[in-house]
Amino acid sequence: MKKINNIIIGFIVLTCVACSEDLLDKDPVSSFSAQGFYQNASDAQAGVYGTYDALQSVMRVNFAYWGEGRADAVSTIQAGDPGLLQQNNLTPIMSSASWNNLYEMISRANYAIKYIPDVFGEDSPLGGELMGQARALRALGYFYAVRIWGDVPLILEPYESIDQDIFLEKADESQIMDQIIDDLSFVLR
Incomplete structure (x- = not known):
């Protein structure tokens, strides 16, 4: 009987602790902020x-598909994405x-662009070099996006809050080229 009472008391304590406000009101642990x-x-x-x-992942997986893979200069006998690309039958579920x-x-470039100036200040050669690399990588990403899809969403700030809108409209191709x-x-410079 004493064992049953201990179990009931333990269950009541666990229920009270589990329902406390500070336990339920937490930010998701799966989110990342570079702050x-x-x-x-x-x-x-x-x-x-x-x-x-991230650039390596882009180039390793899809680079060939986005260029010659869609042209008639390459021939394949594979089924799936390569065959559909050669026939120019793109679908939203294709990984390529x-x-x-x-x-x-x-996104990773946007984090670097936002936070590198806070680390180095204005006149640091290393800070300027890293900022230049991040901006060049962002430009390269948008170059391929525009080249492949035309109008795409233009995102220049990192996502740091669950309150930010993740469903952005596509920007005009000329606006992306200006960026x-x-x-x-x-x-x-």
Whole structure:
């Protein structure tokens, strides 16, 4: 009987603790904010290296599909994405027709662009170099997005809150090209 009473008491305590406001009112642990990440030069370099890592994913998976894979210069006997691409039958569920990897690269570049100035200040050669690399990578991402899809969403700020709108309208191709030119002009300074 004593064991049953202990179980009931334990259940009541667990229920009271589990229903407390501070336990239920928490930010998602799966979200990432770079606000605390960019603290020193090593962190800034790691952020830019992460953008290059995303670029590798973009090029490894879809680069050939986006270029010659859709032209008649390449022949394939494979089924699935390669065959559909050669026939120019794109569907929304095709992995090779997805822009997710490009936008992951653009997102990482946006984090670096936002937080590198806080780490280095205005006149740091390393800070300027890292900022230039991040902006060049963002320009490259948007170049491929425009080249492949034309009008695409233009995202210039990192996502740092669940309150931000994630369903953005497509921007005009000329607006995106202007941003590419602005990013590359920064690099050439």
